[in-house]
Amino acid sequence: MGRLERHATITDVAALAGVSVGTASKALNGRGSLREETRRRVREAARQLNFEANAGARNLHSGRTYTVGMITTDTIGRFSIPVLMGAEDALGAGEMSIFLCDGRGDPIREQYYVKTLLSRRVDGIIVTGRRTEARAPIGVGLPVPVVYAFISSADPDDCSVVPDEAGGARKAIDHLLAIGRGRIAHITGPDHHNSARVRAAATTRRLAEEGLSLVAPPLFGGWSEAWGGQAAGILLGSGTEFDAVFCGSDQIARGVGDALRAAGRRIPDDVALVGFDNWDVMIEGAKPPLTSVDMNLQGLGRSAAERLLAAINGSPSPGVHALPCHLVVRESTTVPLRSPQASPPGPAG
Amino acid sequence: MGRLERHATITDVAALAGVSVGTASKALNGRGSLREETRRRVREAARQLNFEANAGARNLHSGRTYTVGMITTDTIGRFSIPVLMGAEDALGAGEMSIFLCDGRGDPIREQYYVKTLLSRRVDGIIVTGRRTEARAPIGVGLPVPVVYAFISSADPDDCSVVPDEAGGARKAIDHLLAIGRGRIAHITGPDHHNSARVRAAATTRRLAEEGLSLVAPPLFGGWSEAWGGQAAGILLGSGTEFDAVFCGSDQIARGVGDALRAAGRRIPDDVALVGFDNWDVMIEGAKPPLTSVDMNLQGLGRSAAERLLAAINGSPSPGVHALPCHLVVRESTTVPLRSPQASPPGPAG
DNA sequence: GAAACCTAGGAAAACGATTGCCGTCACGTT
DNA sequence: AACGTGACGGCAATCGTTTTCCTAGGTTTC
Numbered sequence: 001m002g003r004l005e006r007h008a009t010i011t012d013v014a015a016l017a018g019v020s021v022g023t024a025s026k027a028l029n030g031r032g033s034l035r036e037e038t039r040r041r042v043r044e045a046a047r048q049l050n051f052e053a054n055a056g057a058r059n060l061h062s063g064r065t066y067t068v069g070m071i072t073t074d075t076i077g078r079f080s081i082p083v084l085m086g087a088e089d090a091l092g093a094g095e096m097s098i099f100l101c102d103g104r105g106d107p108i109r110e111q112y113y114v115k116t117l118l119s120r121r122v123d124g125i126i127v128t129g130r131r132t133e134a135r136a137p138i139g140v141g142l143p144v145p146v147v148y149a150f151i152s153s154a155d156p157d158d159c160s161v162v163p164d165e166a167g168g169a170r171k172a173i174d175h176l177l178a179i180g181r182g183r184i185a186h187i188t189g190p191d192h193h194n195s196a197r198v199r200a201a202a203t204t205r206r207l208a209e210e211g212l213s214l215v216a217p218p219l220f221g222g223w224s225e226a227w228g229g230q231a232a233g234i235l236l237g238s239g240t241e242f243d244a245v246f247c248g249s250d251q252i253a254r255g256v257g258d259a260l261r262a263a264g265r266r267i268p269d270d271v272a273l274v275g276f277d278n279w280d281v282m283i284e285g286a287k288p289p290l291t292s293v294d295m296n297l298q299g300l301g302r303s304a305a306e307r308l309l310a311a312i313n314g315s316p317s318p319g320v321h322a323l324p325c326h327l328v329v330r331e332s333t334t335v336p337l338r339s340p341q342a343s344p345p346g347p348a349g
Numbered sequence: 350m351g352r353l354e355r356h357a358t359i360t361d362v363a364a365l366a367g368v369s370v371g372t373a374s375k376a377l378n379g380r381g382s383l384r385e386e387t388r389r390r391v392r393e394a395a396r397q398l399n400f401e402a403n404a405g406a407r408n409l410h411s412g413r414t415y416t417v418g419m420i421t422t423d424t425i426g427r428f429s430i431p432v433l434m435g436a437e438d439a440l441g442a443g444e445m446s447i448f449l450c451d452g453r454g455d456p457i458r459e460q461y462y463v464k465t466l467l468s469r470r471v472d473g474i475i476v477t478g479r480r481t482e483a484r485a486p487i488g489v490g491l492p493v494p495v496v497y498a499f500i501s502s503a504d505p506d507d508c509s510v511v512p513d514e515a516g517g518a519r520k521a522i523d524h525l526l527a528i529g530r531g532r533i534a535h536i537t538g539p540d541h542h543n544s545a546r547v548r549a550a551a552t553t554r555r556l557a558e559e560g561l562s563l564v565a566p567p568l569f570g571g572w573s574e575a576w577g578g579q580a581a582g583i584l585l586g587s588g589t590e591f592d593a594v595f596c597g598s599d600q601i602a603r604g605v606g607d608a609l610r611a612a613g614r615r616i617p618d619d620v621a622l623v624g625f626d627n628w629d630v631m632i633e634g635a636k637p638p639l640t641s642v643d644m645n646l647q648g649l650g651r652s653a654a655e656r657l658l659a660a661i662n663g664s665p666s667p668g669v670h671a672l673p674c675h676l677v678v679r680e681s682t683t684v685p686l687r688s689p690q691a692s693p694p695g696p697a698g
Numbered sequence: 699g700a701a702a703c704c705t706a707g708g709a710a711a712a713c714g715a716t717t718g719c720c721g722t723c724a725c726g727t728t
Numbered sequence: 729a730a731c732g733t734g735a736c737g738g739c740a741a742t743c744g745t746t747t748t749c750c751t752a753g754g755t756t757t758c
Contacts, residue, residue, distance in 0.1 A: 019737075020737070020738050022738065022740085026717085031716085031717075033736060038736080053714085054409075054714055058714080060713095060742085060744065061717085061743055062716090062743090077430065084449070085425070085451060088451055100437075119402055121403055226633065254634065285575075369707070381706085383706065408713090410747080
């Protein structure tokens with residue numbers, strides 16, 4: 001790793017340029033009134049020494065660190081990443097850096113991180129997590145603003161940015177109805193999981209609005225492919241007829257799809273399939289590619305960061321803010337134009 | 350988000366406790382010689398004001414920030430996360446915080462991050478990325494130590510911690526040979542990808558050591574399930590006989606497995622299947638669960654962080670350090686004890 | 699009872715950068 | 729020649745903390 005040079009200070013720069021530190025500072029920050037020649041000399045000295053102003057020292061004055069903390073409630077993973085990236089986008093533009101803290105689902109660890117972040121004088125904190133469920137606030141009367149993203153705070157005065165999962169479920173059902181499927185089943189995650197309950201309830205309600213109902217009560221289980229396959233088996237075994245399955249996750253949908261195909265049902269001809277999450281890995285692996293609800297996690301992260309910045313600048317936006325989901329339609333709900341496999345008769349070209 | 354309290358300073362604490370700031374500092378840090386009663390009084394005042402020492406101000410003296418930067422070369426994702434978590438483990442013990450910077454594969458952005466991190470006076474930098482390929486150093490003569498994790502630096506004097514992919518491939522082949530499979534095919538990612546080439550070369554070499562060779566030249570393509578399926582088709586169509594397929598990724602393996610099963614080959618009875626990455630999502634979704642090579646990314650992150658800490662403390666470890674991979678054996682290479690599906694005859698219990 | 703010695707805690711100088719204020723110099727004006 | 733006026737830069741305070749040095753007492757010791 002080569003020779004480690006020492007960090008140059010503004011004193012070094014000033015000395016090299018033959019001016020006082022105050023003048024050097026002004027020269028580098030475009031303040032005060034200096035001859036252009038002086039500025040040039042200082043800038044050249046700074047360049048030569050690879051000078052980078054010590055942010056810590058600078059922050060001592062401004063009272064701001066241009067730094068935010070991001071705490072994940074549980075483990076950082078598939079859902080936190082896009083949120084993180086969105087937040088980074090929004091914050092990067094404001095030249096802010098992010099401290100990442102992985103709570104690992106341990107409240108003690110989490111509290112420790114909060115203390116650390118506060119001692120580092122972050123300008124604000126974003127809290128996120130794998131579950132959309134409301135959670136206890138990370139602290140009360142904290143000296144910096146906090147925004148919850150994806151997950152929400154149990155305190156309604158906190159600012160939370162969440163996906164409109166119910167709306168997403170409604171869009172899925174709307175789509176299925178629009179393509180003429182009325183005998184819909186719903187297979188989803190564990191019933192102690194907020195997302196599963198919310199999506200199932202919205203599904204049932206939306207169908208009720210049309211005077212319809214699910215062909216069977218929602219099947220609660222897990223979020224895995226295995227559960228999808230198992231649930232599909234239950235459905236097939238019950239003898240219930242159905243022409244569409246709306247699944248609580250793409251993984252479930254994939255498991256369902258595999259099981260249905262194994263049982264001789266064609267997708268989408270016999271059964272239309274809709275997933276949730278729009279997770280590329282599952283979407284692309286599924287046969288055929290899966291129609292799915294996208295929660296726009298990156299947009300969510302961006303929005304959360306923007307609200308945090310606003311709060312830092314004195315304009316907080318308390319309350320729960322729901323962002324719309326959108327449906328990405330693929331071949332699991334629409335007959336492909338030209339199908340490479342066996343497909344129902346139709347004009348071939 | 351409630352009332353925002355101002356950050357208390359040590360001056361506030363000192364005033365409340367009725368001592369000077371110097372004394373307050375000593376009391377809180379266990380320095381100097383003070384009466385126990387005085388210490389108690391100061392601690393109580395600090396507690397009452399929710400005092401957290403301003404890390405920036407403190408760092409001004411110590412010259413250290415107890416902070417490291419983590420830069421991802423490309424996008425933060427499936428490979429960076431475990432590395433990040435491992436690093437967090439190792440650093441968290443040292444009370445260090447992590448600045449996360451997502452380079453998004455843009456060198457300009459990356460250089461900007463390096464500057465930012467330096468101005469924030471991080472004690473060190475960890476560079477990681479999705480590809481194991483050697484990359485240009487993020488800088489020369491930087492004032493802080495740098496460790497590359499997963500990805501490696503093109504400068505051999507830099508410290509890089511990488512998985513021993515070749516060793517992993519050898520272990521996979523060892524295992525296949527041990528279970529009596531000698532007609533092995535290899536399907537992997539694009540040949541411009543370092544990992545694909547390294548693994549393929551190691552595979553070929555290991556077989557050569559036994560006087561064997563692949564049943565066909567390695568099939569280079571992509572990392573996806575789709576490619577796996579396609580490649581399996583090629584293999585089947587060629588008429589080549591094979592009793593095992595070693596795949597460059599779990600996704601490929603899954604695609605291969607699905608295609609083989611669709612073609613009537615039983616796994617592992619007819620064809621044993623080994624993946625690479627040991628990615629839970631793919632492993633569990635595959636039927637049967639996939640034997641796979643695990644690169645121990647978390648251990649890699651931990652090791653990288655430990656080496657960084659050592660370097661910060663004056664004991665750098667230049668060079669490329671390869672960490673062993675290990676093979677996780679599952680049912681795609683071992684006949685299950687009791688099989689729920691059709692299985693070759695054998696004592697049923 | 700005085701010299702020597704602790705001990706507790708205060709005062710002030712750092713750390714690195716910013717910024718308001720003020721002095722100085724070179725002009726131009728009357 | 730005396731004065732006013734910009735322009736240019738230096739000085740010093742400031743941010744919050746740590747740390748060194750120092751002093752004012754009280755305690756020991758002979």
